[in-house]
Each structure stands twice: as C-alpha cells, then as structure tokens.
Amino acid sequence: MQGVVPDNSIPDLIPASMLAAFAYCPRLCYLQWVQGEFLDSAETVDGRLKHSWVDEAEDPVPEDFRPFHARSVSLTAPQVGVCCRLDLLESDGQKATPVEYKRGHAPKTPEGLYEPYQIQLCAQALALRENGFSCDQGVVYFIGSKERVPVKIDHFLIDRTLALIAALRSATKNGQIPPPLQSSSRCNRCSLAGVCLPDEVNLLKQLEAESKCESWQNEDIRKLLPARDDAVPIYVVGQGHTVRKRGERLEVWSHDGGKVSEARLMEVSQVNLYGGVEITTPATVELMQRGIPVLHFTHGGWFEGICEGMSHKNVELRIRQFEWASDPTKSLSIARQIVSGKIENCRTRIRRYDPGQPADVLELLSRLANDAEHSSSMQTLLGIEGASANSYFSRFGEMLKADEDVFFFKDRNKRPPRDPVNAVLSYLYGILAKELFVTVLAVGFDPYLGFYHQPRYGRPALALDMMEEFRPTIADSVAISMFNNRELTKSDFIRTGIGTSLTPDAKRAVVAGYERRMQKEIVHPVFGYKISYRRVLEVQARLLSRVLYGELKEYPAFVAR
Ligand code: SF4
Known part of the structure; x- marks a missing residue:
C-alpha cells in the first residue's frame, strides 16, 4: 500500500481523468493536460456541483483488508504510469471496487x-x-438516475487502456497537437470547442491544401462557440471615483460619497479605470480570483498597465512564440498577412464610406495589399504599409460628412x-490596443513579443500586431460613424496650445460607441456564422496560435467584406 499518496500531482503520471479525455478526443486531452486550457460549460459546472460532496474530504484507507x-x-x-483520485473505493475485505460518480x-x-x-475505471483498477x-x-x-452500472475489467479493456x-x-x-475531429457530434458537447475551433481549423486546412485564398461561406461550419460574451467590460472615467465590491456587485462611488453606478460581477469581463480612479483591495482580490483583469489608463486614454490573477498556464505557446519571433522568415510570414489584411480593410472602408471612391486609390490599395503578401523583407513591408496609410488617410476626410x-x-x-x-x-486606438492586449494574454501569448512590431521596452508589440487589421474595421469605423451621426459636437473637445483632447462626457460617448461596435454581430467572412467583433478578436488570436503550432501554414488575417 505504499503507493497510496495524498496528492496526484506527479507530472510523469497520467491522471485517469486525462486518459478518459484522450479516449473522448485526443485533442481535448492535449488542450487540457499539455496546454492547461480549461473552460466551464453548463455541463462541467453541473458535473462539478453534483460531484462536490465526494470531493469534500479524503478518507483514510485501512492498512488491513x-x-x-x-x-x-x-x-x-508508477509502473502503469497513471495516477487517479477515486470518488469512492469500496472493499468487501477481499476485492476492491472503484466507484466513479457521473452526472446524468x-x-x-x-x-x-x-x-x-x-x-477511467480501468486505469483506476490498474x-x-x-x-x-x-x-x-x-x-x-x-x-441523475441513482443507478450503478458495473464495468468488468477484462483483458480487452486493459489492452485498450494500455494502448x-x-x-x-x-x-x-x-x-504535436492532435488534429480536430471531423464533423463529430462530440464537439457539440465539448467545453473547449471555442478554444479548439475544430470546424474552422479543418476548413482553413482544406483551403490551404486546395491553395484557395478567397473567402467563401461554408454552411457546414457549426457555430460551436457563443456568438458573443454575456459578460462585458466596464469603464470608469470619473476623476476621484472609487470602485468597491459589495456582495456579488461592483459599485462605483464618487469622491463626495454618492453611488454612481453598479454592475453584477458575473456580468463583468474586464474593468477599465481612467485617470484618478481608485479600486479597493477587496474588489481587486475578488476580480483576480475570478480571472477578470483590471486595466489602468491615463486620463488621456494611454494604456498604463494591467492587474490580473495567475497568468495563463500555456507555456508551450509562449515557447513557440519566442521561437517564431526570433526567426525573421517566420515572423515575416505572419507580418505579411497582417499588413495585407489591414490594407484590404482600409480599401473596404473607402469603398463603403467615400462617395468619390477614386478608382486609382482603390487600385493602388489593391496592388499594395498584394505586394504586402509577397513582400521579401520587413523593411519592404514597412514601406508598403507607409504608402498604403498615406493613400488611405488622403481619403479619410472625404468619409466624414460632419x-x-x-x-x-x-x-x-x-x-x-x-x-x-x-x-x-x-483615443479609440488606445482602447483597441488594450482590448487586443487582454485578448492575446487570455489566449496564452506574451503581449510584448510581436512578429511585425519589433520589441521595445513597454511596447505591447503582439497586441499592436493583431490590432493592425482591425484599426480600419473597428476604430476608424466607430470614429466615422460618430462624427457622421453627429454624436460628437464642438463642445466635446478641449483645445490647448499643443493639442486637442476629449471632455469626460465625450470619452464616455466614444467608449459607448466602441462597445456598440464590439458587441455588434457580423457574418464572419470565411466561416459564415454570426459572431461579435469582440469574439472575432479572440478567434484571430487562437488562429494565430494554430499557426505557431504548425497546424495552419499561414495566418488567416480577418478581411471584412
Ligand atoms: S471541439 Fe471536438 S475536436 Fe476539439 S477538442 Fe473538443 S471534441 Fe476534440
């Protein structure tokens, strides 16, 4: 009995639950065990609650039989190479029987x-x-049915378990991450479908194999990830305000002691504090425990830092990120797609909002997008991006009807x-940069190491990389709409000797406009399902990780229709 130990955290041993996950889907096991991914679904929460009483305490096993x-x-x-935690161990004095509790x-x-x-039971029996x-x-x-179903530990089951x-x-x-299952009904019940992106990865691999690069809708793509989050970011802009926790709510109080607003913690995805806003220690600790980041900005909207709980456990992804970032050829292959996607999206803005739509500008942007895709060096790519920005911003004034x-x-x-x-x-670029910072961090990347933007102290290079293709589609689009819809007026701006800034009310209005855009559901240009822009950012970050794992050959930049 010397193998009975109070902890099963020895890394060389495979937990029986992970072996069960491997039998369900090898990729699911890899995501959970090697990459440390875990997301709750209604089923996992229900299972944990129903399971909680067996996990409450560990009973001693008698030394005699x-x-x-x-x-x-x-x-x-150690000889079989597994470890396990038995929900219940029954013994009649002769034989031992492991009992595994399952919902349903x-x-x-x-x-x-x-x-x-x-x-799982066979591993426990071994x-x-x-x-x-x-x-x-x-x-x-x-x-659910309060029934016991026996499992015979015969040599067929043992052979399968050992295999x-x-x-x-x-x-x-x-x-090597195992490939996603093909059109499997198992994915419909998988809590990690939004991380794994089975149909999306399979489709992109198929497009790569067929050397197709054009976007097309595919009705076979199941939408296994929620179109948008139920939780949303909150923004606190008022000078002298304090964020506090009370029960299951976050409250914002003004410096003169009045409550300004409140939000239920379960509906908050991140907390953004601008300028002189304070947050109490109990609120900070609660947010860290729930994995909700707190982001700090200067009064002017400059992103200063983030406070979050334990960082993502996916060390493997960060190792690959460092490998790719230190390889100029690999970095260039990602940067090319990012810049090309950005130029395409600039072109789409002009097509949609510029009544003049000069053919020469559209043609030039089209050519530059193609040049970017085939660029031979980072230097050339920077030049192409500069030329496209000049051309795009030469038409920006024409898109404003104010x-x-x-x-x-x-x-x-x-x-x-x-x-x-x-x-x-x-102001909008600042908010978008922070959004991507949080997104890439949540996926497991190091936000400071990019492939296009070079490392510089304090610069979130990867967040800035991923932001490129979304500048025109999200930030510029919000700015154009707000001016054209007269949501901003002359009194919303403060002019000083050196520049122009927004009043606190104008900042709130811009943040509200940005949030409307992020929660807007669009039809994904490749996958064909409806999805919010905020979710699109997450999908792009996950697809980038699939490139680093070698699953996809090229980063598929998001190109709006
Ligand atoms: S979504 Fe499907 S392929 Fe992906 S891990 Fe889950 S079961 Fe496996």
Missing part, C-alpha cells in the same frame, strides 16, 4: 456505457492492482493629436 468505504482516495501507479442518467444497457468512463488490491470490476454511479496510455505519452512527447469647419481631417497626427478627429482616433 477488512471491509471499508473510503471517499476521495488518491493513488499513484445510466444508459439503457451496460454495453451502452461510454468508453471514456470505462477507460492503479489499485499495482497498490496490492485485487480488483476485477469498477462501477459508474449515475447521479491509450502509450498513445498519449507519444502525443505529448512529440509536442461640419467641415469643425471636424476636418488633413493628415494623421498624434501625441498630442491636433484636431478633434485625430483626438478621437487616438
């Missing part, structure tokens, strides 16, 4: 029992045998912006 029942028993089996109802016949459950117990049967107890252990070892040793004396646009200027249009653009 008298009959006993013990909950939450941890075992290691028992199948109509024992043959209908899900293979992953059988594998661990028991290695620890001196006699075990030839396990039991799955279904909480899966060997296959899982080999998959993790190779460092009072020309007040809201004009001659050229792009910044730090500080000299006119209202540039002030709004700078």
